[in-house]
Amino acid sequence: MPLHHVGLSVADLDAQKAWYGRAFGLETELDFQLPGVRGSMLRSPEGYRLELFEAEGSVDGLKHAQPNDALRTRGYGHFALEVKDLESVYERLLADGAGAVWGPRQSPEPGVRMAFVHDPEGHLIELLERVG
16 A cells, blocks of 8 residues: 655644645645644655645644654654755755754765755654665
């Protein structure tokens, strides 16, 4: 079964929607409201989806974590995207407000390079590039 989407609770839905749109080319597929929640389903040109939620009374969770710290926190610590030209994507995201975490480097997986950034609210994103 293919993965349909990843859900992410955010403090500012409009700002995060705009950033993910610029950063990864995500377009709004559906905006919705539930009692006490505004949400938006974003879709990439490749077909993956990211669902953003802004909920009344939400509280901060894991923010601005290092990848190894996220592993020590139960629950979802990050999501990963496969990219082409890891260095240029990493630099473009930093220029657009992402926070640097781990610069491009070899992944534990042979033939894969990786980097980590934080989105503007501090959520951890892994970037992967297959090489060779």
